[in-house]
Amino acid sequence: MDLHTVEQWVDARTVDAWRPGDAWLAGGTALFSAPGVHLRRxxxxxxxGWEPLVEDPDGRLEIAATCTVARLAAHPVALFGQCCRAFLASFTIWNMxxxxxxxxxxxxAGPMIALTTALDGGCLLLAPDGAARTLPxxxxxxxxxxxxxxxxxLLRSVTVGPLPARTAFRQASLSTLGRSAALLIGTRDADGAMTLTITAATPRPHRLRFAVPPTAGELREAVEDEVEHWFDDLHGHPAWRRHLTFRFAEQIREELS
Amino acid sequence: MTFSVEVNGVEHTTEPRPGQCLRTYLRERGCFGVKKGCDSGDCGACTVHVDGVPVHSCLYPAVRAGGHAVTTVEGLATAGELHPVQQRFLDAQGFQCGFCTAGFVMTTAALDEAQLADLPQALKGNLCRCTGYRAISDAVRGVTTVETACPGRAVGASVAAPAGPQVVTGTARYTLDVDVPGVLHMKLLRSPHAHARVVAIDTADALALPGVQAVFTHEDAPRRRFSSGRHENPADDPADTRVLDDVVRHVGQRVAAVVADTEAAAEEGCRRVRVTYEVRPAVTDPEEALRPGAPLVQATGNVVGEVHGEVGDVEAGFAAAAAVYERTFHTPRVQHASLETHGAVGWLEADDSLVVRTSTRSRSSPAARCATCSTCPPSRCGWWRAASGAGSAASRRCSSRTWSRSPCCNCAGRCAWSSPAPSSSSVPPRGTRSPCA
Incomplete structure (x- = not known):
C-alpha cells in the first residue's frame, strides 16, 4: 500500500545520520503491507549489491539480509526449500x-528464523556509527x-553452517499450506551430536543441543525445561501447539537416532 | 538520475512518490486492470510482472521499478491476440465476479511445469472469493467448459458470460476503475470506543492542513436516521444511525469525514481531528444484551426484531419421536470478504443531479437511502452500478459498506452534494456488465 507519511527515499549507501521515522527497506513486503504512519524516510x-549467498572454505554460508526467499529456495539443500515452503506467503512474495x-x-512462524536457528546462525549487526556485533x-x-x-x-547478514550431515523437518498448521503453528527442525552432525529447534509453537526460537541423541524421556524433559511459553494466537491454541511440539520432537528424535 | 519505467512497452518518466507502491503508480498511468484487494500482499489481485517475474504490486516500491519493464494484464495480449492463459480463463470461465482474475492470469502466465503440477502451492498468493477455485483450476489446466447456444438446444447450454473478454483482459470497469480529474478524496475518522457520546470535535487543525477541503462531523449531518441494514421494504429494518452520529455504537463507527486533494492529506487530516468522547457502558455480546439492565445500544431497547418459525406440528413430532436430542447451536459471524474494497465515487452533473458510482447489486435501495441522509432529492439522485467485485448479500445493500474501511457510498453521495469543491467526472456513464449480477 502507499505509505503516505513517507517524505523521502534515500539510497542506504549514502552516509546520513539516522533520524526518527527512518526505516531500512529490504524487500518491502513487510513495510508496504501496513500503514506505518510513523515512517518519514x-x-x-x-x-x-550485497552478494546474496557467500560460502566460505569451512562450509559456512553467509546469507545477506537482502537475499530474497526465492534465491534461497533455489538452493539445492533440501532444508532450505522445506523452510521456504513453510511460508504462508506464496512464491510471488518470495520474489521480493x-x-x-x-x-x-x-x-x-517466520521460517527463516527456524532455518537459521537450526543451522546455528549468527546475525551480523551494524550500528549507524559502523560498529559491528554478532548475535546468535x-x-x-x-x-x-x-x-x-x-x-x-541494521541486520547485515546471517551466517549458518556448516551444514549438518542429516536434518529432519516437521511443520503443521490449522489449514493446508497455512501459517505454521509448530515448525521443528532436527539436525545430526557427523560426530553424533543432535540439535532440536522449536519455532512457531513458541513466541521465540529455541534450540536444544545434545552431545548424543537423547532418549525419549530425556528429550521430553529437555523441552519442558526449555520452553516457558506456548504461543497463542488465532493460528493455533497453545495446548495444541505444545502437543504438536512434543509429538514432532519425538518423531525427529526417532528419525535422527 | 531521472526515473524511467517501461509499462506494457510504453516508457513513463513521472517520478513516483517516495512511499508509493507500484500498484497505485500503475493505476495512475491508466492500468485499471491492476486491482486493489487486500493492499497488503495476501490476495494477489494486483499481480504484475517486473522483468517477467510475478510480484504483488501493492508491496513493490514504485521507485524500485525504475529501469525495469513492467507488464500488467493489459499488456499480456500481443498483436490483438489473447495470451493463451487469457483464452483458457475464457474457455473454462475461470472467474465469477472477475475482480481477482487479472491477478490469477498474471500469476498463471508465469508458472513453470513444476508449479503447474502443484496448483494449491503455486496459486496460494491469489485469492478468489467466488469460484471455489474449481473453475480456475480448469482454466489453468486448459479444460473447456463453455458451450455454444445452438438454435433449438440453447436452453441448458453452459454459455460464456458476456463480460468475459473484459474480465480476462483487465478492461472490465469496477467501482474505482475510473479516472475522475480533480477528484477529492475522503477518509473517515473512526471511533475507538464501542459506545460513546461525541462531546466535542475540534477540526481546526485538520482544516488548516494544506490540501484539506472540508471536514464533516455530526454537526453537518442531517438529524434523520437511516437503516444500516435496509432491505427492499424500508419498514423491515429500523432507522438506526445517522451518516455521522453524535453517539457511536461500535468500534470503527465513522465519526468524521475529511475531504482533501490527496489521500495523504485526507489521512493526515483524520489524525488531526480532536474528538472528546464521553465513554458509555458497552455491550458487545448478543446474549448479554438481552439481560435485564444491559447497556442500551438504542434508547428503544436492544431487541430489533424476533423471528420464530416452525414447519408442521413440532410439539406432536417431539412427542412421537423415539429419541429427542435438544441442544442450542451457535454459528460464528462470518463476513464473506469480497476482494473489491468498499468505496464509491460521487459527482454532480451539470444539472446538479447527484451521481454515485459504487459496487452494489441494487440501485433503488441505496438511492432512496442516500436521499434520506443527504439533502439531495431522490429525483436528482442517480446510482451508477459498476461491475461488482464479488457479491453475496454484502453488495445488495450499500449499507454494508458503512462498516468497511473505505468511505461508504452514503458518505460519498453526501460529500459530493455538500463539498465546497465537488468533484466532477468527464467519464461518460457507460456500463460494464457484472458477470455475477
Whole structure:
C-alpha cells in the first residue's frame, strides 16, 4: 500500500545520520503491507549489491539480509526449500521478500528464523556509527515481533553452517499450506551430536543441543525445561501447539537416532 | 538520475512518490486492470510482472521499478491476440465476479511445469472469493467448459458470460476503475470506543492542513436516521444511525469525514481531528444484551426484531419421536470478504443531479437511502452500478459498506452534494456488465 507519511527515499549507501521515522527497506513486503504512519524516510538497501549467498572454505554460508526467499529456495539443500515452503506467503512474495526481513519481522512462524536457528546462525549487526556485533539468532529474535535491534541498527547478514550431515523437518498448521503453528527442525552432525529447534509453537526460537541423541524421556524433559511459553494466537491454541511440539520432537528424535 | 519505467512497452518518466507502491503508480498511468484487494500482499489481485517475474504490486516500491519493464494484464495480449492463459480463463470461465482474475492470469502466465503440477502451492498468493477455485483450476489446466447456444438446444447450454473478454483482459470497469480529474478524496475518522457520546470535535487543525477541503462531523449531518441494514421494504429494518452520529455504537463507527486533494492529506487530516468522547457502558455480546439492565445500544431497547418459525406440528413430532436430542447451536459471524474494497465515487452533473458510482447489486435501495441522509432529492439522485467485485448479500445493500474501511457510498453521495469543491467526472456513464449480477 502507499505509505503516505513517507517524505523521502534515500539510497542506504549514502552516509546520513539516522533520524526518527527512518526505516531500512529490504524487500518491502513487510513495510508496504501496513500503514506505518510513523515512517518519514526509507533507507533503500536495494542498491547495496550485497552478494546474496557467500560460502566460505569451512562450509559456512553467509546469507545477506537482502537475499530474497526465492534465491534461497533455489538452493539445492533440501532444508532450505522445506523452510521456504513453510511460508504462508506464496512464491510471488518470495520474489521480493528477504531473509533479513523475515528475521527482523520476528514473527513466531517466520521460517527463516527456524532455518537459521537450526543451522546455528549468527546475525551480523551494524550500528549507524559502523560498529559491528554478532548475535546468535536465538538472541536476535527475543519475542513475538521483538528483536535485539537497537535504534538505527541494521541486520547485515546471517551466517549458518556448516551444514549438518542429516536434518529432519516437521511443520503443521490449522489449514493446508497455512501459517505454521509448530515448525521443528532436527539436525545430526557427523560426530553424533543432535540439535532440536522449536519455532512457531513458541513466541521465540529455541534450540536444544545434545552431545548424543537423547532418549525419549530425556528429550521430553529437555523441552519442558526449555520452553516457558506456548504461543497463542488465532493460528493455533497453545495446548495444541505444545502437543504438536512434543509429538514432532519425538518423531525427529526417532528419525535422527 | 531521472526515473524511467517501461509499462506494457510504453516508457513513463513521472517520478513516483517516495512511499508509493507500484500498484497505485500503475493505476495512475491508466492500468485499471491492476486491482486493489487486500493492499497488503495476501490476495494477489494486483499481480504484475517486473522483468517477467510475478510480484504483488501493492508491496513493490514504485521507485524500485525504475529501469525495469513492467507488464500488467493489459499488456499480456500481443498483436490483438489473447495470451493463451487469457483464452483458457475464457474457455473454462475461470472467474465469477472477475475482480481477482487479472491477478490469477498474471500469476498463471508465469508458472513453470513444476508449479503447474502443484496448483494449491503455486496459486496460494491469489485469492478468489467466488469460484471455489474449481473453475480456475480448469482454466489453468486448459479444460473447456463453455458451450455454444445452438438454435433449438440453447436452453441448458453452459454459455460464456458476456463480460468475459473484459474480465480476462483487465478492461472490465469496477467501482474505482475510473479516472475522475480533480477528484477529492475522503477518509473517515473512526471511533475507538464501542459506545460513546461525541462531546466535542475540534477540526481546526485538520482544516488548516494544506490540501484539506472540508471536514464533516455530526454537526453537518442531517438529524434523520437511516437503516444500516435496509432491505427492499424500508419498514423491515429500523432507522438506526445517522451518516455521522453524535453517539457511536461500535468500534470503527465513522465519526468524521475529511475531504482533501490527496489521500495523504485526507489521512493526515483524520489524525488531526480532536474528538472528546464521553465513554458509555458497552455491550458487545448478543446474549448479554438481552439481560435485564444491559447497556442500551438504542434508547428503544436492544431487541430489533424476533423471528420464530416452525414447519408442521413440532410439539406432536417431539412427542412421537423415539429419541429427542435438544441442544442450542451457535454459528460464528462470518463476513464473506469480497476482494473489491468498499468505496464509491460521487459527482454532480451539470444539472446538479447527484451521481454515485459504487459496487452494489441494487440501485433503488441505496438511492432512496442516500436521499434520506443527504439533502439531495431522490429525483436528482442517480446510482451508477459498476461491475461488482464479488457479491453475496454484502453488495445488495450499500449499507454494508458503512462498516468497511473505505468511505461508504452514503458518505460519498453526501460529500459530493455538500463539498465546497465537488468533484466532477468527464467519464461518460457507460456500463460494464457484472458477470455475477
Amino acid at each position: 526509507l533507507r533503500d538497501l536495494g542498491g547495496t 521478500a528477504t531473509v533479513g526481513g523475515n528475521l527482523c519481522a520476528a514473527l513466531p 539468532v536465538t538472541a536476535f529474535v527475543v519475542g513475538d515481533g521483538r528483536t535485539a535491534l537497537r535504534e538505527g541498527e
